[in-house]
Structures are given as structure tokens and as C-alpha cells.
Amino acid sequence: MIQVENLSKAFGPKLAVDDVSFSVQRGEILGFLGPNGAGKSTTMRMITGYLPPTAGLVKVGGHDVTEKAIEAKRLIGYLPESAPLYTDMTVEGFLGFCAEVRGLGGADKAKAIDRAIEMCFLKTVRRQSVDTLSKGYRHRTGFAQAIIHDPDILVMDEPTDGLDPNQKHEVRSLIRRMGQSKAIIFSTHILEEVEAACTRAIIIDQGKVVANGTPDELKAKSELANSYLVSINGTEAAAVREKLGSIIQSTKVTIVNDKPPTVLARVFPKDAGSDGALGQAIFSVAKQNEWNVNEIRKEEGRLDDVFRNITLSDTQAQ
Amino acid sequence: MKSIWTITKRELAGYFNSPVAYVFLVIFLLMTGAFTFMIGQFFERGQANLQPFFMWHPWLYLFLVPAVGMRLWSEERRLGTLELILTMPISPWQTITGKFIASWGFLILALLLTFPIWWTVNNLGSPDNGAIFTGYIGSALMAGGYLAITSMTSALTRNQVISFILSVVICLFLVLCGWPPVTDPLATMAPNWLVEGVAAFSVMPHFERLQQGVIDSRDLIYFISLIGFPLFATSVIIRSLRS
Ligand SMILES: Nc1ncnc2c1ncn2[C@@H]1O[C@H](COP(=O)(O)OP(=O)(O)OP(=O)(O)O)[C@@H](O)[C@H]1O
Numbered sequence: 001m002i003q004v005e006n007l008s009k010a011f012g013p014k015l016a017v018d019d020v021s022f023s024v025q026r027g028e029i030l031g032f033l034g035p036n037g038a039g040k041s042t043t044m045r046m047i048t049g050y051l052p053p054t055a056g057l058v059k060v061g062g063h064d065v066t067e068k069a070i071e072a073k074r075l076i077g078y079l080p081e082s083a084p085l086y087t088d089m090t091v092e093g094f095l096g097f098c099a100e101v102r103g104l105g106g107a108d109k110a111k112a113i114d115r116a117i118e119m120c121f122l123k124t125v126r127r128q129s130v131d132t133l134s135k136g137y138r139h140r141t142g143f144a145q146a147i148i149h150d151p152d153i154l155v156m157d158e159p160t161d162g163l164d165p166n167q168k169h170e171v172r173s174l175i176r177r178m179g180q181s182k183a184i185i186f187s188t189h190i191l192e193e194v195e196a197a198c199t200r201a202i203i204i205d206q207g208k209v210v211a212n213g214t215p216d217e218l219k220a221k222s223e224l225a226n227s228y229l230v231s232i233n234g235t236e237a238a239a240v241r242e243k244l245g246s247i248i249q250s251t252k253v254t255i256v257n258d259k260p261p262t263v264l265a266r267v268f269p270k271d272a273g274s275d276g277a278l279g280q281a282i283f284s285v286a287k288q289n290e291w292n293v294n295e296i297r298k299e300e301g302r303l304d305d306v307f308r309n310i311t312l313s314d315t316q317a318q
Numbered sequence: 319m320k321s322i323w324t325i326t327k328r329e330l331a332g333y334f335n336s337p338v339a340y341v342f343l344v345i346f347l348l349m350t351g352a353f354t355f356m357i358g359q360f361f362e363r364g365q366a367n368l369q370p371f372f373m374w375h376p377w378l379y380l381f382l383v384p385a386v387g388m389r390l391w392s393e394e395r396r397l398g399t400l401e402l403i404l405t406m407p408i409s410p411w412q413t414i415t416g417k418f419i420a421s422w423g424f425l426i427l428a429l430l431l432t433f434p435i436w437w438t439v440n441n442l443g444s445p446d447n448g449a450i451f452t453g454y455i456g457s458a459l460m461a462g463g464y465l466a467i468t469s470m471t472s473a474l475t476r477n478q479v480i481s482f483i484l485s486v487v488i489c490l491f492l493v494l495c496g497w498p499p500v501t502d503p504l505a506t507m508a509p510n511w512l513v514e515g516v517a518a519f520s521v522m523p524h525f526e527r528l529q530q531g532v533i534d535s536r537d538l539i540y541f542i543s544l545i546g547f548p549l550f551a552t553s554v555i556i557r558s559l560r561s
């Protein structure tokens with residue numbers, strides 16, 4: 001439904017988005033990750049037709065966003081960064097205005113408003129003026145505006161920003177539910193959100209796509225992926241390092257923590273695929289040496305490690 | 319068409335939901351009254367026409383119209399709602415037109431509320447009501463021209479005060495460049511064609527002809543371009559904001 005091809009955007013000499021390509025189908029929820037200033041919002045602004053691309057193409061539901069702007073915009077619901085709203089209206093009035101601009105009238109409009117208010121838990125502030133709302137409620141009103149016309153495509157820039165933990169949870173499950181029948185892109189700085197809600201994630205850094213895959217695929221890129229964390233009693237760090245280091249399936253052993261009588265060590269696998277063998281090898285080494293193993297845990301890999309490794313280079317360069 | 323009306327409705331509601339609109343109406347009516355009856359010496363003149371009423375409009379509008387229009391786009395830019403409205407399935411010119419119609423409608427309402435003056439002059443004598451009618455048309459068109467200019471300056475900045483000042487300056491130029499107290503001394507210094515060329519931009523002669531009941535297509539074309547050109551410039555400015 002969304003097709004982005006070789007999209008670039010320059011602000012003066014600065015390339016904010018650099019040759020980005022990806023696509024999102026119906027039923028997919030794409031998480032957009034990246035450090036501050038990576039170009040997430042700029043990409044979304046081009047997809048929604050707010051900014052014209054410097055180069056490249058965006059197609060939404062088959063319509064070129066620059067050439068068939070109105071047709072494309074009709075399909076999209078958009079929550080801009082920091083959820084701008086008309087502050088001189090009530091929540092209900094604002095949603096009614098958005099519904100009308102989107103061509104809804106009469107009973108359809110009333111139904112759309114009620115639906116959006118219910119989905120975004122806005123009942124209590126329905127008749128309140130927007131400028132007296134708290135930040136979270138403003139954000140929810142912005143979210144309600146984005147889904148008012150039940151769009152096929154949802155583009156949301158940090159949809160859970162400023163929400164309380166309960167609301168974050170609600171919004172994530174709402175996104176997941178809507179994702180079954182829509183194509184959704186949302187950006188976030190919260191990595192659990194990606195695991196909780198996305199079918200696919202893209203990491204963008206300095207305007208370029210640096211990773212694109214399912215959350216599991218991305219996690220597997222972590223250095224820690226498939227390593228084992230072992231907590232052992234009744235021995236010393238040096239012995240653990242030497243004995244575990246001799247296992248042929250492992251490349252490296254690091255001592256994470258050494259507080260006698262407990263040693264906490266991490267064993268890294270040589271080959272991410274054949275990981276079961278490493279666990280068994282660790283067990284048999286412990287048995288041979290008569291160590292007490294308190295705990296042994298296989299690491300799945302953490303998204304934040306992957307994120308940091310991929311995007312850290314430029315922070316250090318600065 | 320429906321989308322334009324949706325925008326217009328929202329803007330109008332915006333005016334009337336705030337006390338500013340009512341304050342504006344009161345100030346406008348008080349000032350037209352004061353200028354007409356005190357400075358214009360409406361009664362003392364002993365003539366049954368609205369010349370002392372209309373003659374102040376180019377000056378009154380100089381401040382009142384920019385005050386009404388300054389928020390049109392600067393407010394959208396300040397709140398960030400420009401991004402919202404420009405990503406909705408509605409073209410920029412529809413938004414520009416919708417907003418313009420709302421503010422213009424508000425100004426025309428203010429103008430219509432001056433009807434007691436018309437009523438008074440009809441009770442005191444028998445004025446040329448045709449000329450009064452065209453005078454009102456001219457006044458409304460002039461307000462529209464000022465407003466279109468304010469729309470343009472408002473798109474230029476997110477600061478309402480700057481937009482106000484810019485539009486006052488441009489409108490002041492449009493008044494002064496055809497106002498005899500300015501053009502007469504200039505005519506002695508500069509070549510005639512230059513003074514007349516610049517004066518052609520002025521609202522004054524066009525408005526005066528309409529006050530006298532003369533409907534000349536050139537005057538109408540002048541006012542239509544005075545409204546159309548700045549609105550077109552507004553759309554160009556808004557497009558350039560996005561790149
Ligand atoms: N209108 C603009 N004019 C000039 N530079 C801009 C403009 N908009 C964005 N940029 C620059 O483009 C780059 C990308 O900005 P963008 O807002 O897309 O980042 P982001 O990934 O959304 O960051 P964040 O996580 O902080 O929201 C930044 O360096 C920013 O300064």
C-alpha cells in the first residue's frame with residue numbers, strides 16, 4: 001500500500017533523507033527507529049505529502065503522492081510529531097471538523113466522532129476545549145483525528161509520546177488490532193514497542209536505512225544473541241574463564257561479575273545457528289569440574305544493543 | 319466547494335468563540351460613528367450623502383483589517399496545524415479561499431452593522447441610494463483587498479505582530495500613493511507619468527469613483543486583482559514553506 005522508492009530530501013546542503021526505499025503492505029505494521037535527527041519525521045512528511053521529495057517517489061495505494069495528492073491523502077490518516085491541534089475548538093468540534101474535511105457528513109460524521117472518541121478514551125473530555133487538555137489527552141485527540149475516517153493507511157510520528165503506561169499499552173494493542181486490516185507506519189524511540197507491536201522494523205540513521213527486518217531478525221544481529229549467561233558457585237573467575245574458554249563451540253568468555261562465591265560469566269557462541277550444543281557443553285564442563293550452576297540463561301539478543309551498535313558510530317564521530 | 323465551506327465555518331466559529339470578535343465589532347462601529355459625526359461633521363454639512371462616512375474607511379481599515387487577518391496563517395504555523403491541514407485531502411487554494419471568505423464575511427458583517435447611518439441619512443434627506451450602495455460595495459472590496467494582503471503577510475511569518483505591521487505598511491502605501499496631499503507635492507518634483515503610474519496602484523481613486531455611484535469595469539478589475547494577486551502569492555508562500 002505504501003511504496004517508497006529512492007526517496008531523498010535535502011534541506012539546503014544537508015541531506016536529511018538519503019535514498020530510502022521500502023514498502024508496506026496491508027496487514028503490516030512497520031516500526032520506524034532511529035536516533036534523533038535521523039530523518040524519520042522527514043520521511044513521514046514526504047509520505048503524507050506535506051514535504052515534496054527532492055528525489056525519488058512515494059506511492060500510496062497506487063497514487064503518486066506528488067501528482068495525485070488528494071487521492072493519496074484521502075487514504076492516509078496522519079498523526080504528525082507533537083500532535084498539532086486547533087486549540088480554539090472542543091475535542092468534539094475538532095474531530096467533527098476533521099471528519100468534515102475528509103468528506104464525512106451527517107450521521108456518518110456523528111458515528112465517526114463517537115467511534116474515535118471511544119477508541120481513544122476521550123469520553124470524559126469530549127466537550128472540553130483543546131487548549132485546556134493535558135499533554136496525554138492532546139496526543140490522544142491527535143490520534144483520534146488520524147483514525148477518524150478509518151483509513152487504510154496510518155502514518156504516526158511517535159504515537160505513544162507523552163502517554164501514561166496504561167495508555168501506551170492501550171495504544172499499542174490498538175495499533176496491533178488495526179494493523180490486521182491496514183498498512184501502518186509508526187516511529188518510536190521505545191524499543192519494546194517495536195517488539196510489542198511491529199511485524200517489521202526499519203532502523204534509519206543519518207537519513208539512510210541501516211537495518212530492515214522483523215524484530216526477531218534484528219535481535220539476532222545483537223552481539224549477545226544466543227550467548228549464555230552462567231552463574232556458578234564454588235570456583236574462581238580464572239578457572240571459569242579457562243575451562244569454559246576451552247569449549248570448542250565458543251569464541252569468547254567474559255566474566256560479567258565476580259563476587260565470591262558467585263561467578264557470573266557470559267559465553268559467546270562461535271556459530272549462531274548451532275546453539276543447543278553450546279548449552280550442553282557448558283553443562284558438561286560444569287559437571288566435570290563439580291561446579292554448582294545456579295542459573296544458565298540463553299540470551300535472545302536485545303534490540304537496544306542492535307540499535308546502539310548500528311547507530312552509535314556517528315554519535316562517537318561527532 | 320463543500321471543503322471550502324468547512325474551512326470557512328471553522329474560521330468563523332474561531333472568531334465568534336473569542337471575545338476579540340465582539341470587541342472588534344464595537345470598536346469598528348464606535349470609530350466609524352466618531353469619525354463620521356465628529357470629524358466628518360455629518361450633520362453640519364447639510365448634505366444628504368455618506369461621503370463623510372466612507373471617506374474614513376481607507377484609513378480605518380488600515381488597522382482594523384490587518385487586526386482581523388493577521389492570525390490567518392501565522393497561527394497555523396505557530397500551532398503546527400499547517401502540517402495537519404496540508405496533509406488532509408483538500409487543496410491549499412481551497413484552504414486559502416475558505417479562510418479568506420470567513421474573514422471577509424466577518425468584515426462585511428461589521429460593515430453592514432453600520433446601517434443606522436444609512437437609515438439616519440435617509441430620514442434627514444433624500445440621498446442617492448444607488449451611490450450609497452456602490453459605496454458599500456467599494457468599501458467591502460477595499461476591505462477584501464487589504465485582507466488578501468494581510469493573508470499574504472500572515473503566511474510569511476509565525477509572528478502575528480510582524481504580519482500586522484507588514485500589512486499595515488503595504489496597505490498604507492496603497493492609500494498614500496494615490497492620495498492628493500501626497501501626490502500633489504510629488505507631481506511638482508517627479509515626472510508626471512511616474513506619479514500617475516504609482517497612483518494607479520492606489521485604492522483611493524477606485525474607491526472614490528464607486529462612492530460617486532460610478533461602476534467602471536476598470537475599478538472592478540482593480541479590486542479583483544487586489545484580492546486575487548495577494549491570495550495567489552499566499553499560495554506560493556505556503557508552497558515554499560514546505561520545501
Ligand atoms: N524544515 C527543515 N529545514 C532544515 N532542516 C530540517 C528541516 N526539517 C528537518 N530538518 C533536519 O533534517 C534532519 C532530520 O530531521 P527529522 O525531524 O526527520 O528527524 P527525526 O528522525 O524525526 O528525529 P527525532 O527522533 O528527533 O524526531 C535533522 O537534522 C533536522 O535538523
Ligand SMILES: [Mg+2]
Nearest residue numbers: 040041081157
Ligand atoms: Mg521526529
